[in-house]
Amino acid sequence: MNGSKIELWHVPSPGSELAEKLEEMGLDANDLAARMGYTPKAVNDILQGNSRITPDVAIMLEMITEIPAIYWLRRQMSFDEFLSRERIKASLSDQSLWKKSFPSEINVRDWVQYNKGDEKSLMPLLKFFAVASPKAWDSYYKDAKLKVAFRISLADVKDPYATSAWIRRGEILADRDPMEKQEQISVRKRLKAALPEIVAFAAANKVRPKSKKRITYWTPEAEVVDDCMTGLQALCRKIGIRVLFVQNFKSSPVHGMYRWYKNVPLIQLHDRFEKRATMWFTFFHELAHVMYHGKKGICLQNIEITHNFPEKEDKANCFAQKCMVDAGFKM
Known part of the structure; x- marks a missing residue:
């Protein structure tokens, strides 16, 4: 890269291929200019890659070289894409500190x-x-443009880079497994009907199975789930609520999140709670937001974030405590 000029060694321009074709045909730039009705300078600009091959030019070349116009257009498009990628790479080369922030x-x-x-x-x-x-x-x-019912900003959290990665990972996992369209009954009504079953499931899954291997933040494998997690996911999926377990980060120890993502209520939880009771309380807290607070907003637990409303959080805590007591947890 030299200033704004990109030096190319391995990607020939369409003009260079045209020059080879002219040599094969025994023509030069002046001959081509005369056959096209162009000036020699205009043709030389095409041959040197300083001027793009337009649809009109491609059709002219088809008539002269017998090579289909679509070939010349595709070669120009591929060359333009290469130039654009190189320019973007060059513009990003001085922003490596941004990558290191994650x-x-x-x-x-x-x-x-x-x-x-x-x-x-x-x-x-x-x-x-x-x-x-x-x-x-x-x-x-x-800058407060994260898309939810209204927009929030991660600028005030301790580590917005780690938090954004955790949120985005949940979106990717959700996109990989789309929810089936639910019958025309509101999520809140389905949730109220299914709540006793969910509480009973929590009562039957109070304790995490003992593991011989300690799970850490640095465990490289994919999100870790056990039968309790998968069972909870299936139970909530039946009523139209998506539950995801995504490992958080030391610098952003978020426990849970509630939001609507692509018109589906989403509860996203950390996948490595030390205590099962903490997981269940966090889950029920987020479930309360689904029950009472609709699509308006996003709530993150265990980290501070703008646009959280204390009265909503208090109500969610009361709901979670009642569910925990009903499930037999000591509060």
């Missing part, structure tokens, strides 16, 4: 997919977040 555990967990040679590139991380640039990430996550 917890390294993301890579250990394989949340971001890197191809060979992409380890230093920002592109895979941008694809993970489905944003076009670090500036766009700032706008979406830190």
